[in-house]
Amino acid sequence: MPELPEVETVRRGLAPAMEGAVIARLELNRPDLRFPLPENFANAVNERRIVSLGRRAKYLLIDLEDDLTVISHLGMSGSFRIENDALAEFHHPRSKDQKHDHVVFHLRQNEGLLRVIYNDPRRFGFMQLWKRSELDLYPAFAELGPEPTGNALDADYLAARLAGKNQPLKGALLDQTVIAGLGNIYVCEALWRAHLSPKRAAGSVVTKTGRPNKELVLLNQSIRDVIADAIAAGGSSLRDHIQTDGSLGYFQHSFSVYDREGGACRTLGCGGTVARITQAGRSTFYCPVCQK
Template sequence: MPELPEVETVRRGLMPVMEDTVIESAEIRRKNLRFDFPDALAERLTGRRIVALGRRSKYLLADLDDGMVLVMHLGMSGSFRVVTTDESHLIADAAFHAARGKKPAHDHVVLHLSTGDAVLYNDPRRFGFFDLIARADLADHPYFARLGIEPVGNELSADYLAEKFNGKKTPLKSALLDQHIIAGLGNIYVCEALHRSGLDPQRQAGSLVTKAGKASSKLMLLTDEIRATIHEAIKAGGSTLRDHTKTDGSLGYFQHRFKAYDREGEPCRTEGCGSTIIRITQSGRSTFYCPKCQK
Protein backbone atom coordinates (compact mmCIF):
# COMPACT_ATOMS: atom_id res chain seq x y z
CA MET A 1 0.00 0.00 0.00
CA PRO A 2 1.49 3.39 -0.92
CA GLU A 3 2.28 5.73 1.93
CA LEU A 4 2.09 9.49 2.03
CA PRO A 5 5.47 10.26 0.36
CA GLU A 6 4.62 8.04 -2.59
CA VAL A 7 1.16 9.59 -3.04
CA GLU A 8 2.66 13.07 -2.75
CA THR A 9 5.15 12.08 -5.46
CA VAL A 10 2.19 11.12 -7.65
CA ARG A 11 0.50 14.46 -6.99
CA ARG A 12 3.60 16.48 -7.82
CA GLY A 13 4.06 14.54 -11.04
CA LEU A 14 0.48 14.96 -12.21
CA MET A 15 -0.02 18.55 -11.08
CA PRO A 16 1.72 20.33 -13.99
CA VAL A 17 -0.09 18.06 -16.45
CA MET A 18 -3.60 18.27 -15.01
CA GLU A 19 -4.01 21.62 -13.29
CA ASP A 20 -5.81 24.36 -15.23
CA THR A 21 -6.66 22.00 -18.10
CA VAL A 22 -10.07 20.92 -19.40
CA ILE A 23 -11.11 17.28 -19.54
CA GLU A 24 -12.30 17.09 -23.14
CA SER A 25 -13.48 13.52 -22.71
CA ALA A 26 -13.18 10.66 -20.26
CA GLU A 27 -13.13 6.90 -20.80
CA ILE A 28 -14.32 4.61 -18.02
CA ARG A 29 -13.51 1.16 -19.32
CA ARG A 30 -15.16 -1.04 -16.70
CA LYS A 31 -18.00 -0.90 -14.20
CA ASN A 32 -15.85 -0.85 -11.08
CA LEU A 33 -12.47 -1.05 -9.42
CA ARG A 34 -12.60 -1.61 -5.64
CA PHE A 35 -16.01 0.09 -5.77
CA ASP A 36 -18.44 0.91 -8.58
CA PHE A 37 -17.64 4.11 -10.43
CA PRO A 38 -20.13 6.94 -9.80
CA ASP A 39 -23.06 6.99 -12.20
CA ALA A 40 -22.34 8.75 -15.50
CA LEU A 41 -18.81 9.60 -14.36
CA ALA A 42 -17.47 10.07 -17.89
CA GLU A 43 -20.25 12.48 -18.79
CA ARG A 44 -19.89 14.41 -15.53
CA LEU A 45 -16.15 14.87 -16.08
CA THR A 46 -16.37 15.90 -19.73
CA GLY A 47 -15.93 19.65 -20.20
CA ARG A 48 -14.81 20.27 -16.63
CA ARG A 49 -11.70 22.30 -15.89
CA ILE A 50 -9.33 20.95 -13.24
CA VAL A 51 -8.81 23.89 -10.89
CA ALA A 52 -6.28 22.26 -8.56
CA LEU A 53 -4.78 18.89 -7.74
CA GLY A 54 -4.35 18.27 -4.02
CA ARG A 55 -3.87 15.46 -1.54
CA ARG A 56 -5.46 14.47 1.77
CA SER A 57 -3.75 11.56 3.49
CA LYS A 58 -3.40 8.93 0.72
CA TYR A 59 -6.17 10.39 -1.47
CA LEU A 60 -5.59 12.50 -4.58
CA LEU A 61 -8.14 15.31 -4.97
CA ALA A 62 -8.84 17.00 -8.30
CA ASP A 63 -10.99 20.09 -7.71
CA LEU A 64 -13.26 20.78 -10.69
CA ASP A 65 -14.77 24.08 -11.80
CA ASP A 66 -18.33 22.99 -10.95
CA GLY A 67 -17.58 22.54 -7.24
CA MET A 68 -17.09 18.80 -7.42
CA VAL A 69 -13.92 16.92 -6.46
CA LEU A 70 -12.63 13.85 -8.27
CA VAL A 71 -11.27 11.64 -5.46
CA MET A 72 -8.68 9.08 -6.53
CA HIS A 73 -7.02 6.32 -4.51
CA LEU A 74 -4.18 4.19 -5.87
CA GLY A 75 -4.97 1.05 -3.93
CA MET A 76 -2.07 -1.42 -4.00
CA SER A 77 -1.12 -1.55 -7.67
CA GLY A 78 -2.42 1.67 -9.19
CA SER A 79 -0.28 3.92 -11.35
CA PHE A 80 -0.72 6.96 -13.58
CA ARG A 81 1.04 7.69 -16.81
CA VAL A 82 0.78 10.55 -19.27
CA VAL A 83 0.56 9.95 -22.99
CA THR A 84 1.51 12.82 -25.27
CA THR A 85 1.54 12.95 -29.05
CA ASP A 86 5.16 11.81 -29.16
CA GLU A 87 5.75 9.67 -26.08
CA SER A 88 4.28 7.76 -23.14
CA HIS A 89 5.94 7.93 -19.76
CA LEU A 90 5.12 6.77 -16.29
CA ILE A 91 4.23 9.61 -13.96
CA ALA A 92 4.06 7.69 -10.71
CA ASP A 93 3.56 4.18 -9.46
CA ALA A 94 2.21 2.67 -6.29
CA ALA A 95 3.08 -0.96 -7.06
CA PHE A 96 5.61 -1.64 -4.33
CA HIS A 97 5.02 -5.36 -3.98
CA ALA A 98 3.87 -6.24 -7.48
CA ALA A 99 5.22 -5.68 -10.94
CA ARG A 100 4.37 -2.32 -12.44
CA GLY A 101 1.28 -2.44 -14.61
CA LYS A 102 1.65 -1.37 -18.22
CA LYS A 103 -0.66 -3.76 -20.05
CA PRO A 104 -3.39 -1.86 -21.93
CA ALA A 105 -5.95 -4.30 -20.51
CA HIS A 106 -5.34 -2.72 -17.11
CA ASP A 107 -5.81 0.88 -18.30
CA HIS A 108 -9.20 1.39 -16.68
CA VAL A 109 -9.58 5.19 -16.79
CA VAL A 110 -8.37 7.61 -19.46
CA LEU A 111 -8.72 11.40 -19.20
CA HIS A 112 -8.20 13.24 -22.51
CA LEU A 113 -7.06 16.77 -21.74
CA SER A 114 -7.36 20.00 -23.71
CA THR A 115 -3.55 20.16 -24.00
CA GLY A 116 -3.56 17.03 -26.14
CA ASP A 117 -2.19 14.92 -23.31
CA ALA A 118 -4.02 11.91 -21.92
CA VAL A 119 -3.75 10.70 -18.33
CA LEU A 120 -4.17 6.93 -17.97
CA TYR A 121 -4.87 5.08 -14.74
CA ASN A 122 -3.59 1.49 -14.75
CA ASP A 123 -4.44 -0.94 -11.95
CA PRO A 124 -3.86 -4.70 -12.40
CA ARG A 125 -5.22 -5.67 -8.97
CA ARG A 126 -8.07 -3.12 -9.05
CA PHE A 127 -7.87 -2.06 -5.39
CA GLY A 128 -7.86 1.63 -6.31
CA PHE A 129 -11.01 3.67 -6.78
CA PHE A 130 -12.46 6.92 -8.14
CA ASP A 131 -15.30 8.91 -6.64
CA LEU A 132 -16.95 12.27 -7.23
CA ILE A 133 -17.90 14.34 -4.18
CA ALA A 134 -19.04 17.93 -3.74
CA ARG A 135 -16.28 20.08 -2.25
CA ALA A 136 -18.76 21.42 0.30
CA ASP A 137 -19.40 17.87 1.54
CA LEU A 138 -15.84 16.60 1.42
CA ALA A 139 -14.78 17.17 5.03
CA ASP A 140 -17.82 15.30 6.36
CA HIS A 141 -17.61 12.43 3.88
CA PRO A 142 -16.85 9.00 5.42
CA TYR A 143 -13.49 8.91 3.58
CA PHE A 144 -12.29 12.01 5.40
CA ALA A 145 -14.48 12.77 8.44
CA ARG A 146 -12.36 10.87 10.95
CA LEU A 147 -8.90 11.38 9.47
CA GLY A 148 -6.28 12.82 11.75
CA ILE A 149 -3.84 15.61 11.00
CA GLU A 150 -1.24 15.52 8.25
CA PRO A 151 2.32 14.64 9.33
CA VAL A 152 3.65 17.62 7.38
CA GLY A 153 2.99 21.24 8.20
CA ASN A 154 2.34 22.96 11.50
CA GLU A 155 -0.52 20.81 12.81
CA LEU A 156 1.79 18.01 13.93
CA SER A 157 3.24 18.93 17.31
CA ALA A 158 4.43 17.20 20.46
CA ASP A 159 1.57 18.82 22.36
CA TYR A 160 -0.97 17.35 19.93
CA LEU A 161 0.52 13.85 20.28
CA ALA A 162 0.69 14.21 24.07
CA GLU A 163 -3.05 14.89 24.10
CA LYS A 164 -3.75 11.85 21.91
CA PHE A 165 -1.33 9.50 23.67
CA ASN A 166 -2.09 10.45 27.26
CA GLY A 167 -3.14 7.35 29.21
CA LYS A 168 -2.88 5.08 26.16
CA LYS A 169 -1.53 1.57 26.74
CA THR A 170 -1.53 0.96 22.99
CA PRO A 171 1.89 0.03 21.56
CA LEU A 172 3.61 3.13 20.24
CA LYS A 173 3.82 1.87 16.68
CA SER A 174 0.12 1.02 16.60
CA ALA A 175 -0.75 4.48 17.90
CA LEU A 176 1.31 6.11 15.16
CA LEU A 177 -0.40 3.98 12.51
CA ASP A 178 -3.85 5.05 13.74
CA GLN A 179 -5.17 7.15 10.85
CA HIS A 180 -7.53 8.94 13.24
CA ILE A 181 -4.47 10.47 14.93
CA ILE A 182 -2.07 11.03 12.02
CA ALA A 183 -3.32 10.56 8.47
CA GLY A 184 -1.05 9.04 5.86
CA LEU A 185 1.64 7.47 8.03
CA GLY A 186 2.35 3.85 7.16
CA ASN A 187 4.53 0.96 8.20
CA ILE A 188 7.74 1.99 6.44
CA TYR A 189 8.03 5.53 7.75
CA VAL A 190 6.83 4.72 11.25
CA CYS A 191 9.58 2.10 11.57
CA GLU A 192 12.12 4.63 10.35
CA ALA A 193 10.96 7.46 12.61
CA LEU A 194 10.98 5.19 15.65
CA HIS A 195 14.52 4.01 14.92
CA ARG A 196 15.73 7.57 14.43
CA SER A 197 14.12 8.50 17.74
CA GLY A 198 15.58 5.53 19.61
CA LEU A 199 12.12 4.36 20.70
CA ASP A 200 10.93 0.78 21.09
CA PRO A 201 7.82 0.24 18.90
CA GLN A 202 6.36 -2.00 21.64
CA ARG A 203 6.42 0.54 24.46
CA GLN A 204 3.12 2.09 25.52
CA ALA A 205 2.26 5.31 23.71
CA GLY A 206 1.28 6.87 27.02
CA SER A 207 4.81 6.37 28.36
CA LEU A 208 5.90 9.37 26.29
CA VAL A 209 3.56 11.68 28.21
CA THR A 210 4.44 13.12 31.62
CA LYS A 211 2.25 12.75 34.69
CA ALA A 212 1.14 16.33 34.09
CA GLY A 213 -0.08 15.36 30.61
CA LYS A 214 2.74 17.15 28.80
CA ALA A 215 5.00 15.91 26.04
CA SER A 216 8.24 14.34 27.26
CA SER A 217 11.55 15.14 25.58
CA LYS A 218 11.34 11.77 23.83
CA LEU A 219 7.95 12.64 22.36
CA MET A 220 9.34 15.98 21.18
CA LEU A 221 12.17 14.14 19.44
CA LEU A 222 9.76 11.64 17.88
CA THR A 223 7.60 14.46 16.52
CA ASP A 224 10.63 16.08 14.89
CA GLU A 225 11.78 12.77 13.41
CA ILE A 226 8.36 11.96 11.95
CA ARG A 227 8.30 15.28 10.16
CA ALA A 228 11.93 14.98 9.01
CA THR A 229 11.49 11.40 7.77
CA ILE A 230 8.44 12.29 5.69
CA HIS A 231 10.09 15.38 4.19
CA GLU A 232 13.23 13.44 3.29
CA ALA A 233 11.18 10.66 1.71
CA ILE A 234 9.17 13.11 -0.41
CA LYS A 235 12.39 14.81 -1.53
CA ALA A 236 13.82 11.40 -2.49
CA GLY A 237 10.70 10.53 -4.48
CA GLY A 238 9.48 7.86 -2.10
CA SER A 239 10.78 4.34 -1.55
CA THR A 240 11.34 1.71 -4.21
CA LEU A 241 10.71 -1.82 -3.01
CA ARG A 242 10.29 -2.93 -6.58
CA ASP A 243 9.90 -0.22 -9.17
CA HIS A 244 8.18 2.85 -7.79
CA THR A 245 9.28 5.72 -9.99
CA LYS A 246 9.41 9.48 -9.77
CA THR A 247 7.91 11.89 -12.28
CA ASP A 248 10.91 11.78 -14.61
CA GLY A 249 10.88 7.99 -14.74
CA SER A 250 13.78 7.58 -12.30
CA LEU A 251 13.42 5.55 -9.15
CA GLY A 252 12.56 6.80 -5.69
CA TYR A 253 15.63 6.33 -3.53
CA PHE A 254 14.62 6.77 0.09
CA GLN A 255 14.96 3.01 0.65
CA HIS A 256 18.74 3.45 0.45
CA ARG A 257 18.47 5.52 3.63
CA PHE A 258 16.52 2.92 5.59
CA LYS A 259 17.98 2.38 9.03
CA ALA A 260 15.46 -0.23 10.13
CA TYR A 261 12.76 -1.14 7.64
CA ASP A 262 13.36 -4.39 5.72
CA ARG A 263 16.85 -4.77 7.25
CA GLU A 264 16.27 -7.87 9.39
CA GLY A 265 19.56 -9.44 10.45
CA GLU A 266 21.66 -6.52 9.22
CA PRO A 267 23.85 -4.35 11.46
CA CYS A 268 22.18 -1.42 13.18
CA ARG A 269 23.40 1.80 11.60
CA THR A 270 23.39 3.75 14.83
CA GLU A 271 26.96 4.74 15.58
CA GLY A 272 28.47 2.61 18.35
CA CYS A 273 25.48 0.27 18.63
CA GLY A 274 26.93 -3.00 17.30
CA SER A 275 23.59 -4.83 17.42
CA THR A 276 21.43 -6.09 14.56
CA ILE A 277 17.96 -5.24 13.31
CA ILE A 278 15.26 -7.75 14.21
CA ARG A 279 11.73 -8.27 12.90
CA ILE A 280 8.63 -8.85 15.00
CA THR A 281 4.94 -8.89 14.08
CA GLN A 282 2.55 -6.28 15.45
CA SER A 283 -1.12 -6.37 14.46
CA GLY A 284 -0.27 -8.54 11.49
CA ARG A 285 2.46 -6.21 10.19
CA SER A 286 6.21 -6.59 10.23
CA THR A 287 8.07 -4.25 12.56
CA PHE A 288 11.81 -3.75 12.14
CA TYR A 289 13.83 -2.28 15.00
CA CYS A 290 17.03 -2.48 17.03
CA PRO A 291 16.46 -3.98 20.50
CA LYS A 292 19.63 -2.38 21.81
CA CYS A 293 19.33 1.28 20.85
CA GLN A 294 15.52 1.54 20.73
CA LYS A 295 14.15 1.68 24.28
Protein backbone atom coordinates (compact mmCIF):
# COMPACT_ATOMS: atom_id res chain seq x y z
CA MET A 1 0.00 0.00 0.00
CA PRO A 2 1.40 3.46 -0.86
CA GLU A 3 2.76 5.26 2.18
CA LEU A 4 2.81 8.97 2.94
CA PRO A 5 5.72 9.91 0.60
CA GLU A 6 4.01 8.18 -2.32
CA VAL A 7 0.71 9.99 -1.70
CA GLU A 8 2.51 13.32 -1.26
CA THR A 9 4.31 12.69 -4.56
CA VAL A 10 0.95 12.09 -6.24
CA ARG A 11 -0.44 15.29 -4.72
CA ARG A 12 2.47 17.35 -5.99
CA GLY A 13 2.19 15.79 -9.43
CA LEU A 14 -1.53 16.49 -9.72
CA ALA A 15 -1.60 19.99 -8.23
CA PRO A 16 -0.39 21.97 -11.29
CA ALA A 17 -3.01 20.30 -13.49
CA MET A 18 -5.94 20.31 -11.09
CA GLU A 19 -5.72 23.40 -8.89
CA GLY A 20 -7.84 26.18 -10.34
CA ALA A 21 -9.45 23.92 -12.95
CA VAL A 22 -13.20 23.38 -13.24
CA ILE A 23 -14.64 19.87 -13.33
CA ALA A 24 -16.48 19.97 -16.65
CA ARG A 25 -17.58 16.35 -16.30
CA LEU A 26 -16.91 13.41 -14.00
CA GLU A 27 -16.91 10.10 -15.86
CA LEU A 28 -17.67 7.05 -13.72
CA ASN A 29 -16.98 3.74 -15.45
CA ARG A 30 -18.28 1.60 -12.60
CA PRO A 31 -20.47 2.22 -9.54
CA ASP A 32 -17.92 1.21 -6.93
CA LEU A 33 -14.29 0.74 -5.96
CA ARG A 34 -13.61 -0.79 -2.54
CA PHE A 35 -16.84 0.88 -1.46
CA PRO A 36 -19.71 2.28 -3.55
CA LEU A 37 -18.88 5.63 -5.06
CA PRO A 38 -20.74 8.56 -3.46
CA GLU A 39 -24.40 8.85 -4.33
CA ASN A 40 -24.95 11.42 -7.08
CA PHE A 41 -21.16 11.85 -7.26
CA ALA A 42 -20.94 13.22 -10.80
CA ASN A 43 -23.70 15.80 -10.33
CA ALA A 44 -22.34 16.87 -6.95
CA VAL A 45 -18.98 17.93 -8.36
CA ASN A 46 -20.05 19.05 -11.84
CA GLU A 47 -18.91 22.60 -12.71
CA ARG A 48 -17.18 23.07 -9.37
CA ARG A 49 -13.74 24.64 -9.29
CA ILE A 50 -10.89 22.77 -7.62
CA VAL A 51 -9.53 25.13 -4.98
CA SER A 52 -6.53 23.11 -3.81
CA LEU A 53 -5.07 19.64 -3.39
CA GLY A 54 -4.11 18.52 0.09
CA ARG A 55 -3.17 15.39 1.96
CA ARG A 56 -3.93 13.94 5.38
CA ALA A 57 -1.81 10.93 6.31
CA LYS A 58 -2.19 8.57 3.32
CA TYR A 59 -5.33 10.23 1.94
CA LEU A 60 -5.44 12.66 -1.00
CA LEU A 61 -7.81 15.62 -0.53
CA ILE A 62 -9.31 17.37 -3.56
CA ASP A 63 -10.84 20.55 -2.14
CA LEU A 64 -13.67 22.05 -4.21
CA GLU A 65 -15.48 25.34 -3.91
CA ASP A 66 -18.58 25.48 -1.72
CA ASP A 67 -17.03 23.55 1.18
CA LEU A 68 -16.81 20.15 -0.54
CA THR A 69 -13.85 17.75 -0.53
CA VAL A 70 -13.22 14.55 -2.47
CA ILE A 71 -11.32 12.17 -0.17
CA SER A 72 -9.33 9.64 -2.18
CA HIS A 73 -7.36 6.61 -1.01
CA LEU A 74 -5.15 4.73 -3.48
CA GLY A 75 -5.52 1.34 -1.82
CA MET A 76 -3.05 -1.27 -3.06
CA SER A 77 -2.87 -0.44 -6.76
CA GLY A 78 -4.54 2.91 -7.40
CA SER A 79 -2.81 5.60 -9.46
CA PHE A 80 -3.64 8.84 -11.22
CA ARG A 81 -2.35 9.98 -14.59
CA ILE A 82 -2.74 13.24 -16.48
CA GLU A 83 -3.61 13.35 -20.16
CA ASN A 84 -4.48 15.94 -22.73
CA ASP A 85 -4.93 15.49 -26.45
CA ALA A 86 -1.69 17.19 -27.40
CA LEU A 87 0.73 15.78 -24.82
CA ALA A 88 -0.62 12.45 -23.61
CA GLU A 89 1.33 10.29 -26.03
CA PHE A 90 4.72 11.81 -25.26
CA HIS A 91 4.65 13.30 -21.79
CA HIS A 92 2.07 11.25 -19.92
CA PRO A 93 2.31 7.66 -21.16
CA ARG A 94 -0.50 5.36 -20.12
CA SER A 95 0.48 3.82 -16.82
CA LYS A 96 -2.03 0.97 -16.73
CA ASP A 97 -4.47 -1.08 -18.79
CA GLN A 98 -7.35 1.22 -19.79
CA LYS A 99 -9.94 -1.32 -18.68
CA HIS A 100 -9.02 -0.33 -15.11
CA ASP A 101 -9.70 3.39 -15.71
CA HIS A 102 -12.59 3.72 -13.28
CA VAL A 103 -12.92 7.47 -12.64
CA VAL A 104 -12.06 10.26 -15.09
CA PHE A 105 -12.02 13.95 -14.16
CA HIS A 106 -12.60 15.98 -17.34
CA LEU A 107 -11.16 19.38 -16.43
CA ARG A 108 -11.39 22.80 -18.01
CA GLN A 109 -8.46 25.18 -17.60
CA ASN A 110 -7.49 28.45 -19.23
CA GLU A 111 -5.05 26.44 -21.32
CA GLY A 112 -7.76 24.07 -22.53
CA LEU A 113 -9.15 20.65 -21.60
CA LEU A 114 -7.37 17.78 -19.90
CA ARG A 115 -8.19 14.53 -18.16
CA VAL A 116 -7.07 13.20 -14.79
CA ILE A 117 -7.67 9.47 -14.74
CA TYR A 118 -7.89 7.19 -11.72
CA ASN A 119 -6.80 3.64 -12.53
CA ASP A 120 -7.06 0.78 -10.02
CA PRO A 121 -6.70 -2.87 -11.10
CA ARG A 122 -7.41 -4.32 -7.65
CA ARG A 123 -10.05 -1.74 -6.71
CA PHE A 124 -8.90 -1.45 -3.09
CA GLY A 125 -8.92 2.34 -3.35
CA PHE A 126 -11.97 4.51 -2.77
CA MET A 127 -13.40 8.03 -3.11
CA GLN A 128 -15.80 9.76 -0.78
CA LEU A 129 -17.34 13.23 -0.48
CA TRP A 130 -17.15 15.22 2.75
CA LYS A 131 -17.63 18.80 3.91
CA ARG A 132 -14.28 20.58 4.03
CA SER A 133 -15.23 22.40 7.23
CA GLU A 134 -15.92 19.05 8.93
CA LEU A 135 -12.89 17.03 7.85
CA ASP A 136 -11.83 16.52 11.45
CA LEU A 137 -15.04 14.53 11.89
CA TYR A 138 -14.27 12.12 9.06
CA PRO A 139 -13.92 8.74 10.84
CA ALA A 140 -10.42 7.98 9.55
CA PHE A 141 -9.15 11.43 10.60
CA ALA A 142 -10.80 11.77 13.99
CA GLU A 143 -7.90 10.38 16.06
CA LEU A 144 -4.92 10.79 13.73
CA GLY A 145 -1.69 12.09 15.20
CA PRO A 146 0.40 14.92 13.72
CA GLU A 147 1.98 14.67 10.29
CA PRO A 148 5.69 13.73 10.20
CA THR A 149 6.24 16.71 7.89
CA GLY A 150 4.68 19.31 10.17
CA ASN A 151 5.90 21.39 13.09
CA ALA A 152 3.65 19.57 15.56
CA LEU A 153 5.92 16.53 15.51
CA ASP A 154 8.89 17.05 17.80
CA ALA A 155 10.80 15.15 20.45
CA ASP A 156 8.76 16.61 23.31
CA TYR A 157 5.51 15.45 21.69
CA LEU A 158 6.91 11.96 21.13
CA ALA A 159 8.13 11.78 24.72
CA ALA A 160 4.63 12.53 25.97
CA ARG A 161 3.13 9.80 23.76
CA LEU A 162 5.76 7.12 24.42
CA ALA A 163 6.39 7.61 28.14
CA GLY A 164 5.73 4.47 30.17
CA LYS A 165 4.98 2.25 27.17
CA ASN A 166 6.39 -1.28 27.15
CA GLN A 167 5.16 -1.79 23.58
CA PRO A 168 7.99 -2.35 21.06
CA LEU A 169 9.22 0.93 19.63
CA LYS A 170 8.38 0.00 16.07
CA GLY A 171 4.78 -0.81 16.93
CA ALA A 172 4.36 2.46 18.79
CA LEU A 173 5.61 4.44 15.79
CA LEU A 174 3.20 2.63 13.46
CA ASP A 175 0.26 3.69 15.63
CA GLN A 176 -1.52 6.28 13.48
CA THR A 177 -2.79 8.09 16.56
CA VAL A 178 0.84 8.82 17.43
CA ILE A 179 2.11 9.82 13.99
CA ALA A 180 -0.20 10.05 10.97
CA GLY A 181 0.83 8.32 7.78
CA LEU A 182 4.07 6.75 8.98
CA GLY A 183 4.23 3.23 7.53
CA ASN A 184 6.33 0.09 7.77
CA ILE A 185 9.06 0.99 5.26
CA TYR A 186 9.87 4.37 6.72
CA VAL A 187 9.70 3.29 10.36
CA CYS A 188 12.34 0.62 9.60
CA GLU A 189 14.51 3.18 7.83
CA ALA A 190 14.14 5.84 10.55
CA LEU A 191 15.00 3.39 13.33
CA TRP A 192 18.13 2.36 11.43
CA ARG A 193 19.20 5.99 11.03
CA ALA A 194 18.67 6.54 14.76
CA HIS A 195 20.51 3.27 15.64
CA LEU A 196 17.54 2.09 17.69
CA SER A 197 16.30 -1.49 17.86
CA PRO A 198 12.69 -1.97 16.77
CA LYS A 199 12.31 -4.38 19.69
CA ARG A 200 13.11 -1.82 22.38
CA ALA A 201 10.39 -0.72 24.75
CA ALA A 202 8.94 2.55 23.47
CA GLY A 203 9.23 4.15 26.89
CA SER A 204 12.98 3.51 27.05
CA VAL A 205 13.68 6.64 24.98
CA VAL A 206 12.01 8.86 27.58
CA THR A 207 13.67 10.00 30.81
CA LYS A 208 12.16 9.39 34.25
CA THR A 209 11.00 13.01 34.26
CA GLY A 210 9.13 12.54 30.97
CA ARG A 211 11.64 14.33 28.79
CA PRO A 212 13.04 13.00 25.49
CA ASN A 213 16.51 11.52 25.84
CA LYS A 214 19.20 12.03 23.17
CA GLU A 215 18.10 8.89 21.35
CA LEU A 216 14.55 10.19 20.96
CA VAL A 217 15.80 13.56 19.71
CA LEU A 218 17.77 11.73 17.02
CA LEU A 219 14.80 9.46 16.23
CA ASN A 220 12.50 12.43 15.76
CA GLN A 221 14.95 14.01 13.32
CA SER A 222 15.47 10.68 11.55
CA ILE A 223 11.72 10.31 10.98
CA ARG A 224 11.49 13.77 9.47
CA ASP A 225 14.60 13.27 7.34
CA VAL A 226 13.62 9.88 5.91
CA ILE A 227 10.18 11.17 4.93
CA ALA A 228 11.68 14.27 3.31
CA ASP A 229 14.23 12.16 1.42
CA ALA A 230 11.53 9.76 0.21
CA ILE A 231 9.32 12.59 -1.03
CA ALA A 232 12.26 14.15 -2.86
CA ALA A 233 12.92 10.78 -4.52
CA GLY A 234 9.32 10.42 -5.66
CA GLY A 235 8.48 7.67 -3.19
CA SER A 236 9.28 3.97 -3.35
CA SER A 237 8.02 2.06 -6.38
CA LEU A 238 7.19 -1.21 -4.66
CA ARG A 239 4.60 -3.27 -6.50
CA ASP A 240 2.06 -0.83 -7.96
CA HIS A 241 3.10 2.69 -6.96
CA ILE A 242 3.54 4.96 -9.96
CA GLN A 243 3.73 8.72 -10.34
CA THR A 244 1.21 10.86 -12.21
CA ASP A 245 3.41 11.06 -15.32
CA GLY A 246 3.89 7.29 -15.47
CA SER A 247 7.40 7.35 -14.01
CA LEU A 248 8.56 5.43 -10.95
CA GLY A 249 9.81 6.67 -7.61
CA TYR A 250 13.32 5.56 -6.77
CA PHE A 251 13.75 5.84 -2.99
CA GLN A 252 13.80 2.03 -2.81
CA HIS A 253 17.31 2.20 -4.29
CA SER A 254 18.34 4.07 -1.14
CA PHE A 255 16.92 1.61 1.37
CA SER A 256 19.42 0.97 4.14
CA VAL A 257 17.62 -1.95 5.79
CA TYR A 258 14.14 -2.42 4.37
CA ASP A 259 13.92 -5.55 2.18
CA ARG A 260 17.71 -6.06 2.52
CA GLU A 261 17.74 -9.21 4.66
CA GLY A 262 21.21 -10.78 4.60
CA GLY A 263 22.83 -7.63 3.21
CA ALA A 264 25.68 -5.78 4.86
CA CYS A 265 24.68 -2.99 7.24
CA ARG A 266 25.45 0.38 5.69
CA THR A 267 26.43 2.02 8.97
CA LEU A 268 30.10 2.97 8.60
CA GLY A 269 32.27 0.55 10.53
CA CYS A 270 29.39 -1.61 11.76
CA GLY A 271 30.10 -4.91 10.02
CA GLY A 272 26.63 -6.26 10.87
CA THR A 273 24.13 -8.04 8.64
CA VAL A 274 20.56 -6.90 8.08
CA ALA A 275 18.05 -9.26 9.71
CA ARG A 276 14.33 -9.72 9.28
CA ILE A 277 11.90 -10.47 12.10
CA THR A 278 8.13 -10.45 12.29
CA GLN A 279 6.36 -7.99 14.57
CA ALA A 280 2.58 -7.88 14.77
CA GLY A 281 2.39 -9.84 11.52
CA ARG A 282 4.64 -7.47 9.57
CA SER A 283 8.24 -7.77 8.45
CA THR A 284 10.79 -5.69 10.31
CA PHE A 285 14.28 -5.16 8.88
CA TYR A 286 17.10 -3.95 11.11
CA CYS A 287 20.75 -4.42 12.04
CA PRO A 288 21.14 -6.35 15.33
CA VAL A 289 24.68 -5.02 15.72
CA CYS A 290 24.30 -1.26 15.58
CA GLN A 291 20.61 -0.87 16.45
CA LYS A 292 20.42 -1.19 20.23
